[in-house]
Amino acid sequence: MKESYGLMVRFTLRDADAASSFDALVARTLKGIDAGEPGTLVYVSHRSRDEPLVRVFYELYADRASFDAHERQPHTQHFLAEREQYVSSVEVTFLDAVAGKVRAQR
Structure with missing residues (x-):
């Protein structure tokens, strides 16, 4: 847990249509994350x-290298480029784990 690398991202979306499109973009992005990012331990959109126009992501990676690998993935690069049309603001908070439990991957 000590080497893990986490962040929380708060997106405020432009309107209800943008929120719907953003959610669809996230769903497509998650397919890429599920398919091949073993170092991504948690990636959840709330x-x-x-x-109703706010989405909060919680992301937890095995370490900084896993986060960097996630950022280089084509599906992540696509998400980062496409999200701008739906978002009015983004706030990122990087997190250091103090204590907790992470369920083992299957």
């Missing part, structure tokens, strides 16, 4: 209950 919808805010109180703010």
Whole structure:
């Protein structure tokens, strides 16, 4: 857990149509992550209950090298380029693990 590398990203989307398109982009991106990123331990997109245009991502990687490998993937590069048309703001918080439990991968 100590070597893990985490971040939280808060996206505020432009409107309901942008939110729908953004969610579809995320679903396509997740297929690439699932298919071949063994160092990506957690990658979850959350919808805010109180703010329908907000999405919060929680990402956890085995280490910094795994995060860097994720960032180089074609599906990630596509996501980063395409998301801009849907997003009005992005806030990124990098995290250091203090304690916790991560379920082993299957």
